[in-house]
Every structure is written in C-alpha cells, then in structure tokens.
Amino acid sequence: MDFDKSILSFLKPELVDTILAESEIKAFPKGTEILREEQYVKVLPIVVDGLVKIYSRFDERELLLYYIEPAQSCVMSFYAALNNTPSKVFAVTEEDSNIILIPVQYLPKWLQEYPKFNELFYHQFNLRYSELLTTISNLLLDKMDKRLYDHLIRKTEMTHTKTIKISHGQLANELGTAREVVSRVMKKLETEGKVTQNSGEITVL
Amino acid sequence: MDFDKSILSFLKPELVDTILAESEIKAFPKGTEILREEQYVKVLPIVVDGLVKIYSRFDERELLLYYIEPAQSCVMSFYAALNNTPSKVFAVTEEDSNIILIPVQYLPKWLQEYPKFNELFYHQFNLRYSELLTTISNLLLDKMDKRLYDHLIRKTEMTHTKTIKISHGQLANELGTAREVVSRVMKKLETEGKVTQNSGEITVL
DNA sequence: TAGGAGCTGTGACCACGGTCACTGCACAGC
DNA sequence: GCTGTGCAGTGACCGTGGTCACAGCTCCTA
Numbered sequence: 001m002d003f004d005k006s007i008l009s010f011l012k013p014e015l016v017d018t019i020l021a022e023s024e025i026k027a028f029p030k031g032t033e034i035l036r037e038e039q040y041v042k043v044l045p046i047v048v049d050g051l052v053k054i055y056s057r058f059d060e061r062e063l064l065l066y067y068i069e070p071a072q073s074c075v076m077s078f079y080a081a082l083n084n085t086p087s088k089v090f091a092v093t094e095e096d097s098n099i100i101l102i103p104v105q106y107l108p109k110w111l112q113e114y115p116k117f118n119e120l121f122y123h124q125f126n127l128r129y130s131e132l133l134t135t136i137s138n139l140l141l142d143k144m145d146k147r148l149y150d151h152l153i154r155k156t157e158m159t160h161t162k163t164i165k166i167s168h169g170q171l172a173n174e175l176g177t178a179r180e181v182v183s184r185v186m187k188k189l190e191t192e193g194k195v196t197q198n199s200g201e202i203t204v205l
Numbered sequence: 206m207d208f209d210k211s212i213l214s215f216l217k218p219e220l221v222d223t224i225l226a227e228s229e230i231k232a233f234p235k236g237t238e239i240l241r242e243e244q245y246v247k248v249l250p251i252v253v254d255g256l257v258k259i260y261s262r263f264d265e266r267e268l269l270l271y272y273i274e275p276a277q278s279c280v281m282s283f284y285a286a287l288n289n290t291p292s293k294v295f296a297v298t299e300e301d302s303n304i305i306l307i308p309v310q311y312l313p314k315w316l317q318e319y320p321k322f323n324e325l326f327y328h329q330f331n332l333r334y335s336e337l338l339t340t341i342s343n344l345l346l347d348k349m350d351k352r353l354y355d356h357l358i359r360k361t362e363m364t365h366t367k368t369i370k371i372s373h374g375q376l377a378n379e380l381g382t383a384r385e386v387v388s389r390v391m392k393k394l395e396t397e398g399k400v401t402q403n404s405g406e407i408t409v410l
Numbered sequence: 411t412a413g414g415a416g417c418t419g420t421g422a423c424c425a426c427g428g429t430c431a432c433t434g435c436a437c438a439g440c
Numbered sequence: 441g442c443t444g445t446g447c448a449g450t451g452a453c454c455g456t457g458g459t460c461a462c463a464g465c466t467c468c469t470a
Contacts, residue, residue, distance in 0.1 A: 125280070141266065169416090413469090415468085
C-alpha cells in the first residue's frame with residue numbers, strides 16, 4: 001500500500017525500507033479495538049495516520065491514558081511484544097487509521113542494528129511516562145470542570161474541528177467519572193459560555 | 206570500593222567490569238537529595254544498596270511516585286541523561302545508599318554494544334510505567350484510609366521492619382494530601398487496631 | 411402506534427477530604 | 441526559668457463529586 005514515507009523521515013531511509021519490507025500496513029476503521037488487556041502481543045504497531053486511544057480499566061471504571069498520534073507507537077505493547085508478557089492497557093482507534101504492524105521477531109535484531117530505531121522507543125517511553133505524570137497531576141489537583149474542559153479542548157486540537165461527536169457517558173469513561181457528573185459539569189460549562197451542545201454533539205467555543 | 210557484584214549478575218561479567226572501570230560508586234547518607242527537578246543530568250545512577258525515593262512536585266503539593274531498590278535505575282534520569290534534557294522528578298535517598306554513577310558519555314556506546322544493557326533500561330521503563338499506572342489507579346479509586354495503610358505496609362516491606370520513623374507531615378507529602386488528613390486517618394487506623402503510634406514512630410500490626 | 415433503547419437533565423443526599431483555627435505537648439537553646 | 445519550633449490531635453465547616461431515583465427526549469422497530 002502507498003503512504004507518505006515522510007512520516008518516518010526521522011529514521012534512515014534504509015531502515016524505513018527494511019521495516020516496510022517485512023511489515024504489514026493495515027487500515028482499521030474508527031472504533032476498532034486493536035489491543036485488549038491481558039492480550040499477548042505478536043505485532044508492534046506504529047501509527048501512520050489516524051488516531052489511537054489508549055486507556056486502562058480499573059475495577060469497573062475506565063480512564064483514558066493518552067492518544068497515539070501519527071509516527072508514534074504504543075510502548076506498552078512494545079514491551080509486551082519484546083518480552084512476551086500480556087499488555088496492561090486497551091487500544092481503540094478513535095478515527096480511521098493506518099497502522100504499520102511490525103512482527104515481533106524482527107525487533108531484537110533491528111534494535112541492535114539501528115540505533116535510531118532504539119532511540120525511537122526510548123523517546124516513546126519517555127513521552128508516555130510524561131503523559132502519565134500529567135494525568136496524575138490532573139487527578140490530584142484539578143476539579144472536574146477543568147479536567148473536562150481541558151479534555152474537550154484537547155479533542156478539538158487533535159481532530160482539527162470545533163465540534164465533537166460524543167455522549168456524556170463516553171466522556172465520563174474517558175475521565176474516570178460518572179455520567180451524571182459529566183452532565184452536571186457540561187451544563188455549567190454551557191452557562192459559562194465555554195461550549196454549546198445538542199444531542200450528542202459538543203462545540204467548543 | 207568493594208561491593209557485591211552479584212547484584213549485577215543479570216549482566217554479563219564482561220559488561221559489569223566495563224561499567225565499573227569507568228564509573229564511580231558513591232555512598233550517599235540517608236536524606237541526600239541526589240536529583241533535583243529541572244536539573245541537567247550528567248551521570249546515570251544505578252542503586253547498589255539502600256533505597257531511593259522518587260517523587261514529583263505539582264504546584265505546592267508533592268506525591269511519591271515510586272522507590273528505586275537495589276539493582277534498579279531511575280529511567281527518568283536515564284532519558285534525561287541520554288538526551289540532555291532536564292529531569293522532571295526529584296530523588297532522595299530514603300536510607301544510606303551506595304550508587305553507581307555512570308558518566309553519560311558512555312551510554313550510547315554501551316547501549317549499542319551490549320544488548321543486555323539496553324534490555325535493562327527497557328525493563329526499568331516498563332517497571333516505572335506500571336508503577337505509575339497503579340499510582341493512578343490508587344488516586345482514582347481508593348480512599349485515604351486504604352491509601353495510607355497500603356503505603357505504610359509497603360514501607361515496612363521495603364525496610365524489613367515493622368516500625369517506621371516518620372512524621373504525619375511527611376506521610377502527607379508522600380500521599381499528596383494534608384497533614385491534618387493523615388492525623389485523622391491515622392487515629393482511625395489506630396482505633397481499628399491496625400497500627401500503633403507514639404511520637405514520630407508508627408508500628409504496623 | 412406502542413414499546414424499548416439510549417441519551418440527557420435534575421434534584422436530593424451524603425461521604426470524603428481539604429482547610430482553618432486552635433490546643434497541647436516535647437524538646438532545644440538562650 | 442521562658443521562649444521558639446515542630447509535631448500531633450481535634451472540632452467545625454463546606455465544596456466536590458459519586459450515587460440514586462426519576463422524568464423527559466429522540467429514534468428505531470415490531
């Protein structure tokens with residue numbers, strides 16, 4: 001399949017060709033569950049375009065951890081793949097996405113032969129680690145109104161559109177809270193003139 | 206300096222010798238601040254013995270992230286060292302500790318030449334990532350009484366003693382809450398017969 | 411057209427924990 | 441002695457958000 005190789009331009013062209021020769025690029029429609037918790041991972045995903053949502057499930061509650069944007073990889077599945085241990089998180093495509101699937105057996109070899117490839121994953125690990133830190137900071141310090149508003153802002157930034165199609169219940173899941181709480185806070189944000197909403201659509205002003 | 210090399214036995218002896226030839230092993234007394242936030246890192250620490258506490262500061266509040274036990278390393282400072290970026294966390298010795306300090310300039314070379322060395326850090330990253338996940342889970346789901354009690358239990362497990370010398374204020378910092386809250390909950394744990402305390406000492410029953 | 415499913419809006423209730431304002435205690439140094 | 445400092449204990453207050461119990465809405469399908 002054709003795609004814009006410039007997305008991997010930070011890697012040496014020689015490495016890009018090696019990767020593409022052995023890997024599959026697959027299209028996943030929006031909403032596909034590409035990684036289940038406790039699943040043993042056979043391929044390592046690198047997102048080419050689209051958007052993948054990574055979340056965890058604690059008890060009955062869920063919490064969005066971060067998004068994987070183009071040219072990024074899911075380090076949890078990377079480590080799970082390298083060591084044949086189950087993954088601890090879930091991954092779902094938030095938009096139609098094309099994803100490179102690298103078979104795990106090539107990883108040790110490429111990691112050793114291509115320092116840039118190695119660096120890529122250290123960088124990804126660091127990125128996710130930082131995002132978890134800010135998630136922790138938000139949980140510890142911020143009230144729901146700020147958490148929800150920031151979350152909506154982030155969504156508009158990533159999808160490059162001011163209007164989001166999502167239900168209060170889904171938002172509640174992403175923030176690890178209850179549906180009623182989201183409804184309450186959304187109403188507050190609406191009266192504050194920060195958003196408008198009607199029937200499953202939210203517009204950030 | 207002498208120390209028990211068996212602690213690094215998971216690495217090839219050849220690699221251990223290489224590391225020790227170029228690195229310094231330094232003794233840090235309990236309570237030494239060995240890593241400040243926003244500090245540029247020139248050496249990579251690997252704990253030989255003792256215990257190092259890693260925490261972060263959000264606004265005015267602190268939160269303990271995890272402990273570094275013998276044969277472990279601080280991946281945040283690892284990444285910071287590799288890329289010459291400032292660290293985002295603090296590190297303080299919780300006990301007298303001996304720590305190997307590897308000068309950063311050897312890292313790229315050794316990472317490429319010794320796959321085991323590389324694996325060590327992937328493993329550490331994954332470990333910390335998992336610990337941050339459980340921290341998030343605790344913040345999201347658990348009440349203070351459970352968080353505090355679990356925290357005390359963990360402390361006794363790591364120091365191999367039932368009695369902990371710590372003030373309520375310090376505990377509050379580690380849990381990201383207020384001193385009064387810790388006092389309140391400690392009283393509750395005491396009446397429940399889970400702990401006893403007198404003047405800066407807490408004994409877990 | 412009646413019923414069901416899924417979503418939103420709301421009011422009431424209440425536990426948890428953050429904050430304030432103290433008091434009491436121990437211990438150190440002057 | 442007195443005073444300052446640091447820690448523990450406590451009562452009062454109250455905002456946030458989790459929960460329950462509904463009611464109302466749209467849309468789909470039998």
